[in-house]
Amino acid sequence: MSKIVCVLYDDPVDGYPTSYIRDSIPRLERYPDGQTMPSPGAIDFKPGQLLGSVSGELGLRKFLVGQGHKFVVTSDKDGPASIFERELIDADVVISQPFWPAYLTKERIAKAKNLKLAITAGIGSDHVDLQAAMDKGITVAEVTYCNSISVSEHIVMMILALVRNYIPSYQWVVKGGWNIADCVARSYDLEGMQVGTVGAGRIGLAALKRLKAFDVKLHYTERHRLSREIEKDLGLTYHDSVESMLRICDVVTINTPLHPETEHLFNEAMIAKMKRGAYLINTARGKICDENAVARSLRSGHLAGYAGDVWFPQPPDKDHPWRSMPNHGMTPHISGTSLSAQARYAAGVREILECWFAKKPIRSEYLIVENGNLAGTGAHSYSAGNVTSGSEKVARYKKAAGA
Numbered sequence: 132m133s134k135i136v137c138v139l140y141d142d143p144v145d146g147y148p149t150s151y152i153r154d155s156i157p158r159l160e161r162y163p164d165g166q167t168m169p170s171p172g173a174i175d176f177k178p179g180q181l182l183g184s185v186s187g188e189l190g191l192r193k194f195l196v197g198q199g200h201k202f203v204v205t206s207d208k209d210g211p212a213s214i215f216e217r218e219l220i221d222a223d224v225v226i227s228q229p230f231w232p233a234y235l236t237k238e239r240i241a242k243a244k245n246l247k248l249a250i251t252a253g254i255g256s257d258h259v260d261l262q263a264a265m266d267k268g269i270t271v272a273e274v275t276y277c278n279s280i281s282v283s284e285h286i287v288m289m290i291l292a293l294v295r296n297y298i299p300s301y302q303w304v305v306k307g308g309w310n311i312a313d314c315v316a317r318s319y320d321l322e323g324m325q326v327g328t329v330g331a332g333r334i335g336l337a338a339l340k341r342l343k344a345f346d347v348k349l350h351y352t353e354r355h356r357l358s359r360e361i362e363k364d365l366g367l368t369y370h371d372s373v374e375s376m377l378r379i380c381d382v383v384t385i386n387t388p389l390h391p392e393t394e395h396l397f398n399e400a401m402i403a404k405m406k407r408g409a410y411l412i413n414t415a416r417g418k419i420c421d422e423n424a425v426a427r428s429l430r431s432g433h434l435a436g437y438a439g440d441v442w443f444p445q446p447p448d449k450d451h452p453w454r455s456m457p458n459h460g461m462t463p464h465i466s467g468t469s470l471s472a473q474a475r476y477a478a479g480v481r482e483i484l485e486c487w488f489a490k491k492p493i494r495s496e497y498l499i500v501e502n503g504n505l506a507g508t509g510a511h512s513y514s515a516g517n518v519t520s521g522s523e524k525v526a527r528y529k530k531a532a533g534a
């Protein structure tokens with residue numbers, strides 16, 4: 132029997148919901164590229180429920196405990212005195228969500244002598260030291276595609292919010308004003324702008340498809356160039372470097388995983404190559420951008436706006452520069468954890484666990500690391516190495532919150 136430690140975000144401040152604003156969520160048959168939806172033998176939750184918080188338990192308790200496993204769920208993830216670090220010592224499997232990441236650093240992996248499988252309930256396994264996982268023979272798997280479309284919708288929302296100056300205009304209404312000139316002095320149409328994505332995998336491509344409807348000029352840069360058919364269909368201009376794309380684009384969206392090639396890719400020098408008045412949208416990972424360079428570029432007016440939902444580490448300090456910089460549209464990390472997405476990744480985690488316990492192969496698209504190497508989606512989209520350095524700073528948030 133195994134011990135599974137699962138780290139989830141806290142329940143809502145008013146308690147775990149007893150009802151929801153909608154009665155159901157749409158049932159999807161397949162992902163856009165034909166990949167099948169998560170297909171566990173069964174699920175013990177109703178799609179549309181809050182599953183990603185502690186009381187939701189990803190809907191896994193009945194299944195795991197019913198098979199005799201020990202299942203520990205906690206939100207207390209940071210610092211050496213945390214429940215996570217204590218329970219990790221003899222855990223066989225760790226489950227964590229990128230929204231509230233349980234950083235699996237080399238030091239923590241060294242303490243977790245039984246650890247064999249790290250599952251990301253979502254997409255993006257950069258919170259695991261993938262190099263250490265490879266060195267220790269730990270399998271790392273995530274639920275590829277589960278929230279890619281969720282994020283692409285969020286990207287379109289954030290681009291429009293920044294370009295059309297939605298958030299300050301909304302705030303004028305809340306403040307009781309009718310200050311039209313204040314609202315529109317920073318408001319433009321997206322139509323006709325040059326819009327580019329760094330990375331055109333599942334999220335980047337879905338964002339491009341959605342943006343086509345706005346009659347913009349679309350650009351992308353990618354490790355793996357898309358087919359000429361897709362390029363023609365969407366009217367895409369391919370760039371062989373990020374720099375070449377930045378020179379032209381009014382709006383840039385980042386859609387690569389965080390790995391050694393992309394860590395701090397958007398530093399001072401790279402941002403300086405962007406057009407004055409450009410907008411940068413980052414729903415990929417906070418550490419792809421240099422936090423101070425972003426804040427400075429907004430203060431100087433070089434960037435007109437920055438929006439996203441990803442920070443480093445998470446949760447960020449109360450005085451993180453992105454909370455107070457001008458012209459931003461930041462939220463906590465939420466784009467990939469809508470109730471719709473949760474139903475998919477909870478089912479995907481269960482599918483991975485069912486395969487694991489039955490000693491059946493995990494589908495290759497879910498694999499990031501296996502048998503000491505990057506595998507599946509990991510081999511396609513990541514490069515080897517570790518990007519968790521600095522994650523220990525996260526304990527400062529807990530201290531400041533008095534927890």
Ligand code: NAD
Nearest residue numbers: 254255279330332333334353354387388414415466467512
């Ligand atoms: P994906 O694997 O389908 O696509 C990633 C693409 O990035 C791949 O096509 C890969 O070739 C490309 N890439 C990697 N390194 C590159 C580089 N240096 N230059 C150019 N292209 C590069 O994954 P996806 O579903 O599109 O997700 C992408 C990332 O988005 C995830 O790894 C995760 O970090 C992030 N994400 C965030 C949320 C959220 O809630 N904010 C949710 C899901 C995913």
